[in-house]
Amino acid sequence: MAAENRSASSKQKRRRLDPEDREREIIDGAVAFFAEVGFDGGLRDLAKRLGITHQNLFRYFPTKEVLIDRVYEEVYLGRWQVEWEVLLADRTIALEQRLMQFYRSYLQAIFRYDWVRIFVFAGLKGVGITQRYLELVQARVVEPLARELRAATGLPDTSEVPLLPEETELAWGLHGELFYLAVRRWVYEMKVPDDLDMVVRVAVVKFLSGAPSAMRLLHEGTLRTPAPQPGRRARPVRRNPR
Amino acid sequence: MAAENRSASSKQKRRRLDPEDREREIIDGAVAFFAEVGFDGGLRDLAKRLGITHQNLFRYFPTKEVLIDRVYEEVYLGRWQVEWEVLLADRTIALEQRLMQFYRSYLQAIFRYDWVRIFVFAGLKGVGITQRYLELVQARVVEPLARELRAATGLPDTSEVPLLPEETELAWGLHGELFYLAVRRWVYEMKVPDDLDMVVRVAVVKFLSGAPSAMRLLHEGTLRTPAPQPGRRARPVRRNPR
DNA sequence: TGTACTAATGACCGCACGGTAACTAAGATG
DNA sequence: CATCTTAGTTACCGTGCGGTCATTAGTACA
Known part of the structure; x- marks a missing residue:
């Protein structure tokens, strides 16, 4: 330009x-x-x-x-913010607020033509740095989130029962849908909603309302824990605890 | 080979x-x-x-x-199955079952080295066919799903109130997280769970448990409908109606 | 077994690529 | 204003690309 x-x-x-x-x-x-x-x-x-x-x-x-x-x-190293990790771990703030703040800030950093496309190009090329970046995301964002879900659902801590691959995958879901939104926008040039904050809010609410049911389902299936309620209906996580 | x-x-x-x-x-x-x-x-x-x-x-x-x-x-036209659209529209089957069956079958078709990578390569190149494919997915999978959610949440039909962009986005979420799983596997070569059926099951349960809360949130914010319950807590969608 | 057909090939063309070497000129210094 | 440093340029090299043309050889049939 x-x-x-x-x-x-x-x-x-x-x-x-x-x-x-x-x-x-x-x-x-x-x-x-x-x-x-x-x-x-x-x-x-x-x-x-x-x-x-x-x-x-x-x-x-x-x-x-x-x-x-x-x-x-x-593109990569220059745009990762350590504050994100701090924010996500701060239990004085409700999980919903933390997630919304984080993903708004995160999208502000990566929801860009340059970032998304270079990330995808590099992945296809097999450049090691992209793998390392995703491992960073998994270790600093996704797995912490999965642990938070354990706590919010009343399931045993990860120090007792390590994270299942499926639990990590469950937590990747939130990250994945937002990243995929960026891919649809900047790689496939599709129309996406203008109001990203609203999209984040909806995604986080959906995630926190749905994840506990899925977590329980997972632990029923793998740990053979008896269902706490009949019909394995989930109690939604508390939101907006004001 | x-x-x-x-x-x-x-x-x-x-x-x-x-x-x-x-x-x-x-x-x-x-x-x-x-x-x-x-x-x-x-x-x-x-x-x-x-x-x-x-x-x-x-x-x-x-x-x-x-x-x-x-x-x-x-790769594209040859692997799309019209039965998918029929399955998704079949209201004699519970939505949960439909989604699980669909995404199991869909992943069987696309969760492959060739498909995923060619799809991403083509998107970056700006080839029109990929845009058209995604528009197909939106029209035949995502938007129908959003309409099902309207029904399942007790919100007005789309004939009365057209789909909001944010509602379509909400439904893209499920599709997106599963596609992103494929991208992590075949583009970024990350380890993902072996049992894809389980991942689909977890994702669908999570989605159906969480989406109604988010749908209501959306319609509160945009249509100014009074919240049906205090604290806009959502009633989970019925699952396994046997 | 000779022959006609054509799948497959070897040699070649113009071009654009990443990279090298020799030259030119902008601007600071005395 | 002469001089020197060095940012920037022109000219060039070997290589590999997409694509063309004339030739070779496998096979079905008379």
Whole structure:
């Protein structure tokens, strides 16, 4: 975008930038470019967008691979917020509030053209960093959530009974549906609701109302615990405890 | 796979196949190949896997693009089952049973390396067929489900009050979390539970237990309907009505 | 067994890619 | 204003791509 006016007006004197500034421009441009066309995009095309020659890229990044690695860094590591983990663990706030706050903040960070597409492109390419990112999400978001559900449902703590794979999967459900929303928007270009906060609110309420039934079902099936109520009807989790 | 032994043993006489058989081999090989490396994969590499020369591909498909279009056809249109739509609409069966049967059958069709990856590759490329496929899913699966939820929650029919975007989104949630499971498995190579049927069961129970609360929340907020019960606690949907 | 048909191939074309080397010019310094 | 540093450029290389053309060889039939 920023480079378009340059490449449009054909003849312009060469801009001699401070290396830091140029590098910043290149990285930003590379994020946008690779998000759009994927990592098979040519360096000449990237350079054209930046209004420089493709050889100039090599002054800053010795190979294409190094540039791509910088893009990963920029997109992943640069956008994870440790406060999220703190927020999710804060039991002075109702779980519903925590989840809504977290996912609003999280979506603000990732519900973007660049982030979603680069994440998906990198996954298909089999880049290790995406796997590691998802393991981070599982360890810092999904599994903590599953443990919270244990507590909210009155089931034994994970120190007594470790998390079942199906319980982790259950907790992935909330994360997954919101991420899939982002994929529908930025990969498949579908219309999605404008009011993301409302979507988050609905998803969290749905999740917290439904998850306990499913948790009990799981532990009935695997631990042979007698059903606390007939017909394995679930008592909904408390919401808005004001 | 089938072609590997051929390319391994270096010198082999040329196999002269019936064109139909060769075309079949090419298409199957192309599906597997493009699923693995993406549509930027080279025709020479594909041909090598098939144990033929890349020129031979041009005898069957005039351009690479035509071959790729055949791959799309093969993967999408070839694997959609109209019975799914019938099943989902069959109100003689409990909604829970319908959803479980549908998603078990659906996952059997799409929870595969080839399908998931080609679907994602194609989406990133911006191929129209994937958008059309998702619109099909929305019209034939997601929106019908949202309408069922209206009925199950005692809310007005969609003939009186059209579906809100947020209601459609709510119904996408179930679809999304299961699709995202497939993406975690086949794109990001994460460990997921072995027992998919159990995962589906848990997801459906969770969804049906939680969705009514969320539906009511939505209609409170937008239609200003007075809450039927204090504290907008939801009555769970009936399950297993035997 | 010779022959006609055609599936399959080897050699080649133009082009765009990632990457290298030599040159040019912007701007700070004396 | 001459000089020096270095950001940026022009020109080029080997390689592999999608696609074309003339040739080779497997097989069914006379």
